Each structure stands twice: as C-alpha cells, then as structure tokens.
Amino acid sequence: MTTLPRELSPTVAAVFAAVDAERQRLGVPGAVVAVRSPDAEPWSVALGVRDIATDEPLAVDAVLRVGSVTKTIVATVVLRLTERGELGLDDDILAHLPHVRVPSGVTVRRLLDMTAGLPEYTTEEFMEISHTTPDRVWGPQELLDLAFREPHRFAPGSSWDYCNAGYILLGMLAEHVTGDLVEDLARKLVLDPLGLHDTSLPPRSAAGTSLPDATVRGYHRVGAELVDTTDVNPSWAWTAGNAISTADDLVVLVEALVRGDLLAEETQRARLAGVPVPGTDWSYGLGIANFGGIWGHNGELPGFQAFAGHEPGTGRTIVVLANVDKSTDEVNPADTLAALVRRHLAPGTA
Structure with missing residues (x-):
C-alpha cells in the first residue's frame, strides 16, 4: 500500500486511499493524481512505483508521456495561428498543402474537431511495427501515406470519427505556414505563456526517445505480462x-484551455462548440472534449495513459497519469481512476 502524506486532511486522504486501492486492483504500477477543488485543499500524490524491477517509488513531479493530451496543445497552436491571420478555420487544406491526397472540404476546423473523414494509420498492424522497431524515427508524410492506403471514412463534415492522422496533418500545416518547427511553436504559443516548463513536444529525432528521468519506466500490457x-x-x-x-503542469494547462486564457472570446466559443460523439453523451470541440461536463482530453501511448479534465460547473480539476497503458481488465487506467476521484468528490459522497 502506498504511504500517503501525513498532512492530507481525512477527507482527501480517504479519496486517495480509495484511488490507490483501485490502482492496485487494476494492476497499475504507478500513477500520479492531482486534484484541485474550490472547496478543498489542492493536492498531488504519487502512488506506486516508477519501475517494477527496482520498486522505486514514483515521484509526484514525474515527467510521463501523455498521449493524445498533445492534441489540446497542437489545437491551441493552430487556433492562435488563426488569430494571427496565418490560417483560417474554414480554410481548405488543399489551399495550403495542395500535394496532400485529401478531398475538397477538408478544412482546418474539420481536422480540429475530427469531422474531416480521414482514414487512420494507427492500426493494430502499425502498432505492432512500432513496437518491433522502437528506434525508428517516423516522418509525418510517411504516416499520412500509411493512412491514405485506406479509403476516406466519410464525406468531410458529414459525420465524426476519432482520427490521429488529422492531427499529423495539422502539425504539417502549422510548420508549413510558419516555417517553424511545431515543438518550437508549442513552446512559444502555449507552454511558455502558461509557465509549463516540464511540458514539451519532443524533437522528431532519436533525441526525442528518452524521458528526462531514465529511471521512470512505462509498461505495455500483453495479457498478464508488462513489457x-x-x-x-x-x-x-x-x-x-x-x-x-x-500532473501539475496538466492542471495548469487544462484549466487555461477551458477558461480560454490564450484565445480571444470568439475563438474560445468556436473551440467549445462541440460535435456530438456517436454513442455517448460526450462532444468534441476544437482539440478538446466534453466528457459529460468535465472538459479536457485523455491519451494513451504504449506504456502510458493520461487524463486531464476541468469541470466548470464545480471548479474542480482532475489529472491522472499512469505508467501503464491498460489495466488487468483492459480498461484505460487513468480514465478509470479519474472517474473514481470525480465520484468521490461529488456532493454528498466526499
């Protein structure tokens, strides 16, 4: 059992104890949980270990991969470029990148809210290749070429489907119109203005492979085995x-994104005008999701899973980072732990 800090109030300690018990049940080696609430003290707690071989405890300031939470940063870069006049939300992508094999009607807005209908490259076959060639540095066009082997899923603007390929195309677009690397644009337009010094988009090179702290490990679950x-x-x-x-950086990020700190009011309204996600009560805006009243994003990469959300109705923020991508019962561990925290903090339960 993880030893929680003595200074936690009984109420908060009970929440984190329940989360730690669930973490262990789910087979999650380590997780960092950060909670901010207007009716309780702010806390960030590390649970479990950074490395299953050494049993070293995970630190609360551990830098982990956050997967598709990246999309919130990239979308904010693109939205800020629209405010600078370098792009328009309803610009056709072909007006900027005529060589890309997409139909007319694929716009910046539709890439951001995932209504463009692009095919996907992150198939099971591709993920297996990425696992067996871990040192390979992939180029954006290479990824799009893999996606475009498949037919487009639907006519642009006629439906919704989650799509990683669209965000690869947005990265290419941002670099094309500015002449700058997207990691530098993220630093200049999002991360530095918010003071997020422990957050970055790694360089697209061999140098981007390792985490800042090599003792922190992430695990891909294959049946009962952690790889x-x-x-x-x-x-x-x-x-x-x-x-x-x-986790603490993501608290700042998701709260700023939901408030619209970096955007003009009109742009923020457009961002939050979400498209319904079929089969759920969720909606997806311009690089941000509404998970039934809590806005933010989740993400998964082999070895890691993340959730970052802010609930405007209560003022609460919940961030969970896990160093495994799936639990023993094949659910997203960070999402599951974040939902548990949210239930415990609901009126009458905490």
Whole structure:
C-alpha cells in the first residue's frame, strides 16, 4: 500500500486511499493524481512505483508521456495561428498543402474537431511495427501515406470519427505556414505563456526517445505480462500524441484551455462548440472534449495513459497519469481512476 502524506486532511486522504486501492486492483504500477477543488485543499500524490524491477517509488513531479493530451496543445497552436491571420478555420487544406491526397472540404476546423473523414494509420498492424522497431524515427508524410492506403471514412463534415492522422496533418500545416518547427511553436504559443516548463513536444529525432528521468519506466500490457516500452520513439505519434508532461503542469494547462486564457472570446466559443460523439453523451470541440461536463482530453501511448479534465460547473480539476497503458481488465487506467476521484468528490459522497 502506498504511504500517503501525513498532512492530507481525512477527507482527501480517504479519496486517495480509495484511488490507490483501485490502482492496485487494476494492476497499475504507478500513477500520479492531482486534484484541485474550490472547496478543498489542492493536492498531488504519487502512488506506486516508477519501475517494477527496482520498486522505486514514483515521484509526484514525474515527467510521463501523455498521449493524445498533445492534441489540446497542437489545437491551441493552430487556433492562435488563426488569430494571427496565418490560417483560417474554414480554410481548405488543399489551399495550403495542395500535394496532400485529401478531398475538397477538408478544412482546418474539420481536422480540429475530427469531422474531416480521414482514414487512420494507427492500426493494430502499425502498432505492432512500432513496437518491433522502437528506434525508428517516423516522418509525418510517411504516416499520412500509411493512412491514405485506406479509403476516406466519410464525406468531410458529414459525420465524426476519432482520427490521429488529422492531427499529423495539422502539425504539417502549422510548420508549413510558419516555417517553424511545431515543438518550437508549442513552446512559444502555449507552454511558455502558461509557465509549463516540464511540458514539451519532443524533437522528431532519436533525441526525442528518452524521458528526462531514465529511471521512470512505462509498461505495455500483453495479457498478464508488462513489457517495458518506455523507449519506443514517439515520432510515430508526433502532433497527435508525443507530448510529455507532469500532473501539475496538466492542471495548469487544462484549466487555461477551458477558461480560454490564450484565445480571444470568439475563438474560445468556436473551440467549445462541440460535435456530438456517436454513442455517448460526450462532444468534441476544437482539440478538446466534453466528457459529460468535465472538459479536457485523455491519451494513451504504449506504456502510458493520461487524463486531464476541468469541470466548470464545480471548479474542480482532475489529472491522472499512469505508467501503464491498460489495466488487468483492459480498461484505460487513468480514465478509470479519474472517474473514481470525480465520484468521490461529488456532493454528498466526499
């Protein structure tokens, strides 16, 4: 059992104890949980271990991969470029990148809210290749070429489907119109303005493979086995999911995104005008999701899973980072732990 800090109040300690018990039940080696609430003290707690071989405890300031939470950063970069006049939300992508094999009607807005209908490259076959060639540095065009082997899923604007390929295309677009690397754009337009010094988009090179602290490991679950996939080069996810961050940084990020701190009011309204996600009560805006009243994003890369959400109705923020991608019962561990925290903090239960 993880030893919780003595200074936690009884109420908060009970929440984190329940979360730690669930973490152990789910077979999650380590997790960092950060909670901010207007009616309770702010806390960030590390549970479990950073490395199953050494049993070293995971630190609360551990820098982990956050997967598709990256999309919130990249979308904010693109939205800020629209405010600078370098792009328009309803610009056709072909007006900027005429060589890309997409139909007319694939716009910046439709890439951001995943209504463009692009095919996907992150198939089971591709993920197996990425696991067996961990040092490979993937190029964005290479990823799109893999996606475009398949037919487009639907006519642009006629439906919704989650799509990583669209965010690869947005990364290419941002670099094309500015002449800057997207990791530099993220630093300049999002991360530095918010003071997020432990968050970055790693370079698309061999140098982007390792985490800042090599003692922190991430595990891909294969049946009952945990396979260390920490050092799979994340270039295959690039602007769809290669960011690294801490739980405390993601608290700042998701609260700023939901408030619209970096955007004009009109742009923020457009961002939050979500498209219904079929089969759920969720909606998806411009690089941000509404999970039934809590806004943010989740993410998964081999070895890691993350959830970052802010609930405007209560003022609460919940962030969970896990160093495994699936639980023993094949659910997303960070999402599951975040939902448990949310239930415990609901009125009358905590």
